[in-house]
Amino acid sequence: MSSDFAIDLSAHEMLRRAHVLDAVGPDWDPGEALRGEQEAYALLYSGLDADQQRVYAELVAAGVLPGRGDGHAAP
Structure with a gap:
């Protein structure tokens, strides 16, 4: 016996993103x-x-x- 189970988290993801943007504030660049x-x-x-x-x-x-530019650390 098989049953499909799916949960749509898109509404939760939108709420999470709204909270993140609220936390970083309007001046975040x-x-x-x-x-x-x-x-x-x-x-x-x-x-x-x-x-x-x-x-x-x-x-x-x-x-x-991670590598950087020419592979050397900054002088």
Whole structure:
């Protein structure tokens, strides 16, 4: 015996999105948020010494960390 069971969550998803937009507020700028994240990422991996740079490159090559531009951390 087989029965199909389906739940439509589209109304719940719309409510969830409304709550997210309400939480971030009217002044939220997604482009600025992305730029801020990119700047923080660049700072996080800046100033690595040679050994740290080697480990960073290995982690990028292994797919653990995302690659950036030329594959090197920011100077």
